Amino acid sequence: MKIFRIVALSSVFILGLNSCKKEPENKWKVEVKNPAEKVEIIDISKKFYDQNFPLTQFKSEFPWFQGTVSDADFGKRRADQEEIKIYKEAIAKIDEKKLQTDLQDLFSHIKYYFPAFKSPKVYLFSSALQMVQDPIFYDPKGNLLFVDVTGFMGEGNPNYKGLEMYFQKSMNPNNIVPKIAQIFAEGFVKESPDHQKFIDMIILNGKIMILKDAFLPTYPDYLKMNYTQKQYEWTVANEANIWNYFVENNIIFGDDHRLEDRFIAPGPFSKFYTEIDNESSPQVGIFTGWQICKAYLNQKPDIKLQDFLNTDATVIFNQSGYKPKL
Incomplete structure (x- = not known):
């Protein structure tokens, strides 16, 4: 039995969801009073x-x-x-x-x-x-x-x-x-050579994604992930299933170097080693790290961006309260 949901929403249903769902405030939309030098x-x-x-x-x-x-x-x-x-x-x-x-x-x-x-x-x-x-x-x-x-x-x-x-x-x-x-x-974003567990890798990439949120506040999320819209929708729809897979297979704090290839490196899909692989989106580890970092920042709304970037991956995870619901 497949544990992942396949995105197959009609356009009417999508429009209905969008009309009912209140968009969260974008904390990264700021007034830039001192713009950068003119781009040549x-x-x-x-x-x-x-x-x-x-x-x-x-x-x-x-x-x-x-x-x-x-x-x-x-x-x-x-x-x-x-x-x-x-x-x-x-x-x-x-x-x-x-x-x-x-x-x-x-x-x-x-x-x-x-x-x-x-x-x-x-x-x-x-x-x-x-x-x-x-x-x-x-x-x-x-x-x-x-x-x-x-x-x-x-x-x-x-x-x-x-x-x-x-x-x-x-x-x-x-x-x-x-x-x-x-x-x-x-x-x-500084990478620590002595922090090579899966949690370190996905939080590292999550920090990079948070910076892309800050640098590109008006850009759609799927472009930040180098996804197509369809790939992004699949990952969002299966966020909780992805997380449960990581937890149930003891991947979060794993140090198997192959995890990077399976869930972080570019590819046609992620490698869960299930029948859903070919339908999955690639780099779901990056997406998960991004969501953990978002959850942490929601818990710490007053933290400065530089302090966040310097925070240890395990601390971010433990204090994020991240647990997506099925």
Whole structure:
């Protein structure tokens, strides 16, 4: 017998629930009086593929972009029609003005909680599909943020043929800002090498998710999780069942390294080793850690964000009172 509920709600029922349910107050919607510096976005590939833009000038302006590629090969790539085609298709899907506005809002919220934060210089570029699985890179030394536009061409794009569908689900333009928020959130959360139990891992990720709540107060939760709406609904509907599974199988304080692969690492689904696996959403451990952290903050409404981030995972769990109801 299946212990998990499958989400199969009609649109009428969903609308009915939404109309009756009072939305909780969003504590992360704050008035930002001191916004971050104006975000500057530079499209490197626009100049790279422009044959009228001298290569010497390009190399002078972006000396780090060529890397170890020879001048001859670098010149050939500029004229590669297939690469140019991919770049043009990818950049056409990006609303740069909206991206600039959204990043301005993101960086302003980061600065609100971490006043020393400085907006990075943002570079868009095309890797010609070579970096699509890891399309965002941040250089803290130079405070430079790089976004590979070919990593956000949309789920099911023909250029992604052969790439696992679970990767593609978060390769849409609306995933760019949440993924950038993830990178900066990770930088504010310290991982302790001597705390490697499952509870430590899910609370670590829960703290990162709380920061994404703070940095992206108007974004839907499913995007913060890199989920589809359907995946998010499944996880919410099965929150208590997931928790019961963890408890009944003594997983919470387990230290089996395989738990990370089963419930935290990206994948097509979570690995409960039951008949429900293929229908489940991936990374349910992250979702659970997020809910525990939310419960803890509800118990400690006056705690400062930095103090919360410094709180031990076991303390957060013990004081959260987390126990979702079936």
